[in-house]
Amino acid sequence: MEKNRDVWILIAAYNEGSVIGDVVRDLREQFSNVAVVDDGSSDDTGNVAMEAGAHVIRHPINLGQGAAIQTGLTYGLAQGADYLVTFDADGQHRIEDVRSMLEVVKKSDLDVACGSRFLGSTESMPTSRRILLKLAIMFTRFTTGVKVTDAHNGLRVFSARGAKQINITQNRMAHASEIIEQIAARKLTMQEVPVTIRYTEYSLQKGQKMTNSLSIIMDLLGGRMHK
Amino acid sequence: MIIQVILTILALVVICLGLVHLGRATVLANALILSGGFGIYSVWNPSSTTAVANALGVGRGADLLIYLSVVVSTALLLLLYIQLRRQMILITNLARHIAIQEAHRPVTKTTEVES
Numbered sequence: 001m002e003k004n005r006d007v008w009i010l011i012a013a014y015n016e017g018s019v020i021g022d023v024v025r026d027l028r029e030q031f032s033n034v035a036v037v038d039d040g041s042s043d044d045t046g047n048v049a050m051e052a053g054a055h056v057i058r059h060p061i062n063l064g065q066g067a068a069i070q071t072g073l074t075y076g077l078a079q080g081a082d083y084l085v086t087f088d089a090d091g092q093h094r095i096e097d098v099r100s101m102l103e104v105v106k107k108s109d110l111d112v113a114c115g116s117r118f119l120g121s122t123e124s125m126p127t128s129r130r131i132l133l134k135l136a137i138m139f140t141r142f143t144t145g146v147k148v149t150d151a152h153n154g155l156r157v158f159s160a161r162g163a164k165q166i167n168i169t170q171n172r173m174a175h176a177s178e179i180i181e182q183i184a185a186r187k188l189t190m191q192e193v194p195v196t197i198r199y200t201e202y203s204l205q206k207g208q209k210m211t212n213s214l215s216i217i218m219d220l221l222g223g224r225m226h227k
Numbered sequence: 228m229i230i231q232v233i234l235t236i237l238a239l240v241v242i243c244l245g246l247v248h249l250g251r252a253t254v255l256a257n258a259l260i261l262s263g264g265f266g267i268y269s270v271w272n273p274s275s276t277t278a279v280a281n282a283l284g285v286g287r288g289a290d291l292l293i294y295l296s297v298v299v300s301t302a303l304l305l306l307l308y309i310q311l312r313r314q315m316i317l318i319t320n321l322a323r324h325i326a327i328q329e330a331h332r333p334v335t336k337t338t339e340v341e342s
Contacts, residue, residue: 037326046331056331059322071323075330169316222312 006082007102008033010072011054012065013089017043019202023091024052030095035075037068066175070168077163084163088154090203097195101157104193111162111188114148115155115195125199136213140177143220144184148192152176155195162188173212174219231270238266 009031013020020036027034036049040062050056057075059068069086076084083102087093093115101113117125118137133152140151156179158166165186170178183190245259269276269288276288285291 035330050331050333053333055333057326058329058331059326061318061322063319063322067319067323071326074323075327078327169319171315171319222308 002032003029004031004102005033007031007085008035008076008079008081008083009085009087009098010069010076011036011049011087011089012039012068012072013037013041013045013049014039014062014065014068015041015043015045016089017041017045017048019091020045020089021048021052023087023089024049024054026095027087028053030099033076033079033081035072035079036089037072037075039063039065039068064171064175065173066168066178067171069175070166073158073163073166073168077160081163082160084158084160086154086156086158088203090200092197092199092203093155094196094198097155097193098157101155101193101195104191105157105159108189108191109159110191111159111165112183112190113157113193114150114190115153116148116150116192117153117195117197118149119192119194125197129199132213136177139217140180143177144180146180146184146190148180150192151180153195153197170219170223172215172219174216174223177216177220178223234270235267238263238270241266 009027011020011023011034013036016023024034024036033055034053035055035057036046038046038049038056038058040059046056046058055075057071059071072086073084083105085098085102087098097115101115104110105113118133133150137148137151140146140148154176165188166179166182168175168178182188242260242263245256245263248256248259250256269292273288276291278288280286280288280291283291285294
């Protein structure tokens with residue numbers, strides 16, 4: 001039986017072979033359409049995802065998470081999705097949050113809903129991570145003028161109308177700010193929805209470090225130099 | 228005296244590079260030939276650049292050249308950076324196109340039954 005056929009769950013994955021199988025299987029219990037963008041992994045991410053029942057789109061070279069998310073959105077739209085969900089590969093998001101965000105987007109006819117861990121709750125977030133994320137939020141508020149409470153949450157639900165207006169050119173980690181910028185510039189209707197993030201040892205190890213923030217800012221400045 | 232000979236040889240190499248590129252990349256070739264010629268001229272007439280420098284309020288000709296080279300190389304670096312970003316976007320679009328064309332659909336019962 002097909003479940004939630006109008007929804008496509010899109011997962012950008014780079015060397016997530018050890019966890020991607022379970023993440024896809026859990027999702028597939030409630031959503032038939034799961035697509036994994038394998039961002040040129042050197043491990044068996046693509047095969048594991050395929051065996052778990054996902055569509056697998058494989059970048060021939062590693063391009064970065066931003067590029068993988070855009071590939072997912074492009075693929076989902078081409079498949080005729082009405083709603084597109086970006087979901088992290090490391091299992092830090094909860095499926096019930098996807099459902100509540102989908103309800104919000106459908107009920108309020110939004111272009112996009114963004115998950116916010118600061119409206120919601122977090123499980124075992126280290127203090128250093130909290131400070132880093134708060135700084136990132138201040139930066140995004142300052143540069144985009146959008147009053148977000150969580151700028152770098154990977155859980156987002158787009159309507160097809162909203163997704164068509166997003167065009168991520170920041171291949172690497174600066175895409176999170178770029179998405180907010182485009183939501184602001186194209187006047188998309190957006191709402192933040194409280195979500196819970198599960199911090200595991202695995203997700204923390206794969207997550208962003210303080211040292212990356214400088215290169216994110218450089219990428220954003222570089223993107224401003226030509227359009 | 229030795230440094231003038233060395234610099235002249237280097238400048239001649241630059242001019243030769245320019246001559247080789249002539250016809251293929253005209254702007255680059257002209258820039259190479261002109262800067263090579265200017266280099267040889269100023270190596271053998273250092274007072275000429277100093278005269279220009281003094282007119283602009285800079286003490287020595289060599290200082291003026293340093294300032295100019297910093298400005299020019301910074302501009303080139305920025306242009307190169309923008310060019311690299313453009314190329315990355317092209318490569319990304321190409322890779323995305325290939326990836327989507329070769330997408331693997333799952334071969335599970337659900338999709339089979341549906342179609």
